[in-house]
Amino acid sequence: MATSNRKMRAFKKWMNWKGVEWSDALELVATESSVFVRAVGDLHEGDLVAKIPKESCLTIKTCGARQIIEEAELDGYLGLAVALMYERSLGPVSPWFGYLQLLPHSEPIPLLWSLSEINSLLAGTELHKIIKEDKVLIHEDWKECIQPLLDNASLGLNPEGFGIEEYFAARSLISSRSFQIDDYHGFGMVPLADLFNHKTGAEDVHFTSISSDSESDSDADDNNSNTEYQNNSDHEPISKNPHSEGDSLSGSDLDSSSMSGNDPTALEMIMVKNVKAGVEVFNTYGYIGNAALLHRYGFTEPDNPYDILNLDLELVLQWSSSRFSYRHSRRRLSLWRELGYSGCVSQDSEYFEISYYGEPQIELIILLYILLLSEEAYSEVNLAVSTMGDVENSWQLFLSKQGVPLENGSELSKNSLLTESVCLALLSLADARESLYGSNSLRNDIKELDRCSQLSEPKQYHSLVLRISERKILQKLRTYASAGATTKKGTKRKGKRSRMKTQDATRSVLYT
Missing domain, CATH: 3.90.1420 (set domain protein methyltransferase, domain 2)
Known part of the structure; x- marks a missing residue:
């Protein structure tokens, strides 16, 4: 538990440095096996409880390997996986270390299960054939796109950070934690937003992205994001926010900071229902059946009404x-x-x-x-x-x-x-x-x-x-x-x- 608390303190310090703001009515709880968000004060529908600068999100555009990724013409999950592996390979030197050190090495989705486990546990289900095909396809991705980067000595990549196991681990994190951000950034890893657990049909907090079509740079939008954001309006290109060195804002400060949704440089988290103090605050990944939940996130929900x-x-x-x-x-x-x-x-x-x-x-x-x-x-x-x-x-x-x-x-x-x-x-x-x-x-x-x-x-x-x-x-x-x-x-x-x-x-x- 001491290790979990130490990692959480480092993460909060990192968020302050990156200008991430969150309500003091939210408590980020770290256990040895998971992290979740709990209300320590009553939250009300319409409360703005967090504001996350897009520059704090780990994307192809913001990572240190952007040039490598773009010159190799990688995009989508593949490009984001390289971005994630690159920053993880840097260790404490990475600008995202304070965030990445809080994440697990991988998520327990079936993609990472052994073939014997897939054959014995998933036989007959929707996922049996799909997961085996996924493993083959993703292994081919690594061999055709990642291994050539390692063979290029001029790039100076750390082989230990880009092996096949690291690639599968990165893909599992992206599958379960990435979000669509906007047309320019595509989708990426969104600190704080990915700590809220899912409950089907019981969304407490909603994530909103500000559309920024003018930043597109002709990048293709990836439609396979794990959580869809609602685009409110069009805005000017992103400019980097100055880093905030202050403490997290109070709920009332956040509530008045940007409710108009006019900041194209940030993502917002807004309460969509009242939540009492002491209760966990849930996001929803969509109206998803158990096969999709297990495939993408590694868990299921008994009596899920969206099963098919x-x-x-x-x-x-x-x-x-x-x-x-x-x-x-x-x-x-x-x-x-x-x-x-x-x-x-x-x-x-x-x-x-x-x-x-x-x-x-x-x-x-x-x-x-x-x-x-x-x-x-x-x-x-x-x-x-x-x-x-x-x-x-x-x-x-x-x-x-x-x-x-x-x-x-x-x-x-x-x-x-x-x-x-x-x-x-x-x-x-x-x-x-x-x-x-x-x-x-x-x-x-x-x-x-x-x-x-x-x-x-x-x-x-x-x-x-x-x-x-x-x-x-x-x-x-x-x-x-x-x-x-x-x-x-x-x-x-x-x-x-x-x-x-x-x-x-x-x-x-x-x-x-």
């Missing part, structure tokens, strides 16, 4: 080919695409989302409906689409002949296509997806989670939370399909199904 499950298109085609011929499946898939439909796509993989409530993406239901059409019906719609030239009207005309009702005259609803055969197909797909988890049942997973310690076995704990959350969605998918099949048989469905639009596609958070 993905069904790969390849799994659907495997199911179809087990019932019909390969030619049948490919012809029906081609028609589905010709009608303008597609699934979600990421990293050369196409898939369909199943919501937290077990409702499948409508594109999946349409594909199943087409796959299950009789040969006569398929030939009719295929001919109409080929000859009429108006794909949308041809499809709508065909559906009307089949007795399929359209909402608002033209829009398909999920329920209108839930034929008994489509519902049975969804049940089969749920079973096929379930089989990927192995022989352990959901009940066994839940019992294992009850026995598992989050503190002493974090990898196993969070992997189990992810598995269980995904398998519960499969249960809900079965309920959804069974209810639809029952309805089509003439049994009245009871109650009204609540619906939620998913706001985070797991595969949209992949490394680039």
